[in-house]
Amino acid sequence: xxxxxxxxxxxxxxxxxxxxxxxxxxxxxxxxxxxxxxxxxxxxxxxxxxxxxxxxxxxxxxxxxxxxxxxxxxxxxxxxxxxxxxxxxxxxxxxxxxxxxxxxxxxxxxxxxxxxxxxxxxxxxxxxxxxxxxxxxxxxxxxxxxxxxxxxxxxxxxxxxxxxxxxxxxxxxxxxxxxxxxxxxxxxxxxxxxxxxxxxxxxxxxxxxxxxxxxxxxxxxxxxxxxxxxxxxxxxxxxxxxxxxxxxxxxxxxxxxxxxxxxxxxxxxxxxxxxxxxxxxxxxxxxxxxxxxxxxxxxxxxxxxxxxxxxxxxxxxxxxxxxxxxxxxxxxxxxxxxxxxxxxxxxxxxxxxxxxxxxxxxxxxxxxxxxxxxxxxxxxxxxxxxxxxxxxxxxxxxxxxxxxxxxxxxxxxxxxxxxxxxxxxxxxxxxxxxxxxxxxxxxxxxxxxxxxxxxxxxxxxxxxxxxxxxxxxxxxx
Amino acid sequence: xxxxxxxxxxxxxxxxxxxxxxxxxxxxxxxxxxxxxxxxxxxxxxxxxxxxxxxxxxxxxxxxxxxxxxxxxxxxxxxxxxxxxxxxxxxxxxxxxxxxxxxxxxxxxxx
Numbered sequence: 001x002x003x004x005x006x007x008x009x010x011x012x013x014x015x016x017x018x019x020x021x022x023x024x025x026x027x028x029x030x031x032x033x034x035x036x037x038x039x040x041x042x043x044x045x046x047x048x049x050x051x052x053x054x055x056x057x058x059x060x061x062x063x064x065x066x067x068x069x070x071x072x073x074x075x076x077x078x079x080x081x082x083x084x085x086x087x088x089x090x091x092x093x094x095x096x097x098x099x100x101x102x103x104x105x106x107x108x109x110x111x112x113x114x115x116x117x118x119x120x121x122x123x124x125x126x127x128x129x130x131x132x133x134x135x136x137x138x139x140x141x142x143x144x145x146x147x148x149x150x151x152x153x154x155x156x157x158x159x160x161x162x163x164x165x166x167x168x169x170x171x172x173x174x175x176x177x178x179x180x181x182x183x184x185x186x187x188x189x190x191x192x193x194x195x196x197x198x199x200x201x202x203x204x205x206x207x208x209x210x211x212x213x214x215x216x217x218x219x220x221x222x223x224x225x226x227x228x229x230x231x232x233x234x235x236x237x238x239x240x241x242x243x244x245x246x247x248x249x250x251x252x253x254x255x256x257x258x259x260x261x262x263x264x265x266x267x268x269x270x271x272x273x274x275x276x277x278x279x280x281x282x283x284x285x286x287x288x289x290x291x292x293x294x295x296x297x298x299x300x301x302x303x304x305x306x307x308x309x310x311x312x313x314x315x316x317x318x319x320x321x322x323x324x325x326x327x328x329x330x331x332x333x334x335x336x337x338x339x340x341x342x343x344x345x346x347x348x349x350x351x352x353x354x355x356x357x358x359x360x361x362x363x364x365x366x367x368x369x370x371x372x373x374x375x376x377x378x379x380x381x382x383x384x385x386x387x388x389x390x391x392x393x394x395x396x397x398x399x400x401x402x403x404x405x406x407x408x409x410x411x412x413x414x415x416x417x418x419x420x421x422x423x424x425x426x427x428x429x430x431x432x433x434x435x436x437x438x439x440x441x442x443x444x445x446x447x448x449x450x451x452x453x454x455x456x457x458x459x460x461x462x463x464x465x466x467x468x469x470x471x472x473x474x475x476x477x
Numbered sequence: 478x479x480x481x482x483x484x485x486x487x488x489x490x491x492x493x494x495x496x497x498x499x500x501x502x503x504x505x506x507x508x509x510x511x512x513x514x515x516x517x518x519x520x521x522x523x524x525x526x527x528x529x530x531x532x533x534x535x536x537x538x539x540x541x542x543x544x545x546x547x548x549x550x551x552x553x554x555x556x557x558x559x560x561x562x563x564x565x566x567x568x569x570x571x572x573x574x575x576x577x578x579x580x581x582x583x584x585x586x587x588x
Binding site: 010013014017018020021022024025026027030031033034035037038040041044045048049053054055056057059060062063064066067068070071072074075076078080083086087090091093094096097098100101103104105107108111125127227228231234235237238239241242243244245246247248249250251252253254255256257258259260261262263264267356358363364365366368369372373375377378379381383 | 534543551586
């Protein structure tokens with residue numbers, strides 16, 4: 001009975017995941033899609049536990065209780081600005097779990113064959129060995145890489161700046177070679193169980209070190225790519241664990257998540273005009289901006305600035321306004337202020353929209369969540385390709401805490417580090433207000449000619465305060 | 478699915494042949510699932526990419542199934558402790574992932 005019922009449960013779970021993800025293709029259906037996926041997970045878990053297997057219930061209940069409570073508490077309490085760190089940490093836990101499950105499978109086999117000395121390859125075949133070491137290595141790389149990303153994103157390691165070790169590429173290659181060598185030895189030559197366990201742990205440790213070192217040199221601006229990639233890895237780790245256990249539920253779900261992360265990675269790379277290899281090599285923009293320390297002297301000559309109050313007259317005569325939010329908005333917690341201003345403008349019949357660059361924020365879609373939390377209706381959030389042709393007919397653009405994604409250099413200056421990167425064509429609007437603390441360069445470390453364009457006015461202030469002042473000025477009229 | 482496919486070739490003589498067939502079946506499932514994933518995920522609008530990521534993260538918590546199957550009575554305590562940690566980590570993923578995704582999706586409103 002088990003032989004049919006349990007795989008059927010897993011099949012049902014896989015179908016629920018697929019249908020759930022499919023329902024995420026519309027904003028309306030997304031919430032039910034998520035619930036559908038959760039139902040699939042419940043079916044998989046109940047189906048597993050209903051088997052007549054001799055489970056050790058104490059450890060199961062303990063682990064499940066601690067994990068559920070901790071997960072629920074974290075989900076309830078995490079602020080939306082911290083979503084990137086949160087997702088990074090969760091990716092890591094998924095990787096850790098997969099690696100541990102693979103290790104447990106090795107230990108179980110050792111226990112079952114206590115008195116026999118056999119190499120894993122001769123007893124279980126190379127397929128199993130390869131799945132095992134892949135699961136161990138990818139799982140731990142995901143774990144430590146995600147922990148590094150988590151610590152960097154929350155500014156706990158070197159304030160999120162890249163850490164560049166001398167000869168880091170050689171070190172990484174060496175660590176990779178060690179993992180492969182130990183894996184071959186574990187599969188084909190290690191006959192005693194104690195030694196096999198030691199080799200498996202060695203693979204986990206070395207791969208873990210590799211994951212840590214791979215993420216450390218990657219700069220803050222590239223974090224959206226890293227999180228997407230680690231998301232993909234957490235799926236691949238689950239899938240390889242599925243190959244170890246010969247479990248279809250893990251294989252299918254892991255493949256889905258792996259594909260999802262890969263697509264997001266691709267989208268992020270394209271939006272930044274970078275290749276994946278280039279991101280992983282790390283240290284973007286370091287040559288020109290010197291790790292944030294010695295800032296290159298900017299050569300602005302004709303920047304015009306105004307106060308937040310000065311904008312009111314221009315806004316009043318506008319018929320259409322587009323906001324361009326960047327990460328600076330999230331940093332100053334200005335999401336609610338931006339909506340307050342938009343509400344006032346709309347009350348006067350001025351059309352308001354938000355232009356969302358794919359890499360606005362620190363993970364794919366981050367800005368949309370932040371604005372949604374501030375009750376901005378999602379129809380007003382317009383993607384780059386859809387909104388770019390409309391800047392020409394727009395009266396006022398308000399850039400809030402964004403820099404590189406509105407830099408026209410990307411369009412017309414061959415040889416610039418960001419040349420070819422898709423940008424928002426805000427310079428085509430009639431008037432552009434740029435709210436920014438100073439003229440300091442963005443992540444790319446280059447000047448932005450937009451700031452001295454004839455139709456641009458800088459407002460040097462904190463994003464939230466400037467927006468509130470604009471709203472107050474507008475209200476006073 | 479695999480176990481159905483595996484049980485079919487009972488007539489095959491060698492255990493190695495059985496194993497190879499099982500591997501092919503698993504790889505087939507994996508590769509097809511990747512393609513299906515690409516098709517499905519490509520249709521998710523960019524505005525939902527963050528919830529998609531946290532939701533798919535919860536799905537990768539499926540590894541909890543493997544973790545549960547690792548916690549067997551009669552095993553060494555070390556193994557069971559490791560399985561327990563795996564269960565806890567995966568359950569954080571599952572419960573936290575689905576809940577936070579729901580919390581986020583609640584924000585997305587029409588005017």
